[in-house]
Amino acid sequence: MTDDREATSDETLCRRIAARDDAAFDVLVARYQARAYRVAWSLLRNAEDARDVSQEAFIRVWEAAERFRGDARFSTWFYRILVNVCLDHKRRGRWWTRLVARDADRDAEESLVERQPAPGPDPGDQASEAQTMMRLWNAVHQLSAQQRAAVILYAQEHLSTAEIADVLRVAEPTVRVHLHRAVAALRKELAP
Amino acid sequence: MTRERPDDLTAAERDLLARATAGSPAPEPRWGEYRAELRARLEARRSIGARLRRWWARPAPIALSFGLATALLLFTLHPVERRPDFAALDEAVLGARLDLLEHYHVVERLDLLENFEVIRRLDDVPSREG
16 A cells, blocks of 8 residues: 555655656645745845746756755755755846845835734834844844855744754754854844 | 754744744745746756757767867967067067177168169179179
8 A cells, every 4th residue: 555645755756756757846846835935035035036046946856856865854955955046046146136136125125114014002012023023134134145044944944953954064063153143143233 | 843953042042033034024926827937947948958968969069069179179289379579570680680780881882782783683793803
């Protein structure tokens, strides 16, 4: 009897993709599309780039599926591909792209404030909280690329420090240092 | 899903990180469009890859690549010599023959005779004895 869970595990799907199974690829994309896009968005902060880069990560999965050895979880392998594509994309960014991105960030900041829920009984507190979150969000963006990736994988994707170390190909203590430095930077941002 | 997280962070620090990453939620794309676009990109990549493999398997591209590689190798081993700088060469010759200046009056006369085509017809000039 075939175990259904085994049949549809990420690792099994990846093996089927290596054998050029289109249906398996579609299932895997549907399973990972939201988190791929979310991570790319958090790292790049541009909707078009996030779309482009997350799709590129899936294409790389298709191309490299036969090299997935299965000694790590598929999700770890996928996050590694995704984060690498994002960091490559950032490195490749030209000066004019950065200028445009800066404008887009400004727009995003404004739209975030606009996106906040309608003022309730204490509008002052809510506006203040939105501003604080925006300051923290911007402070994350000031971190180094690897620190930022560590923070996003930890706090947003709920990966353990060991998994993050595996994704970023660094030692686990390095990930802890990244997280502590990020906390220190965020506290500094909140200091009056 | 609850996971063991040996990260030395306090609950307050975890909360701080969570708030920082929740600052700007990702805009939600239309997933149907997203997957269709991805499928089109994948097909394009596959067809480009297949076309390139087919193109490189043909004899002409192989010969072309071989020719280019050979030309590059030859160019690296024997770089094209620069054209000589004639002005510099002239100066060098003149510099080596400064003694001519000591007999400038003779050179001047020879120049004059050359202008009258005397030197070219030197054999026709009757000798004083003759």
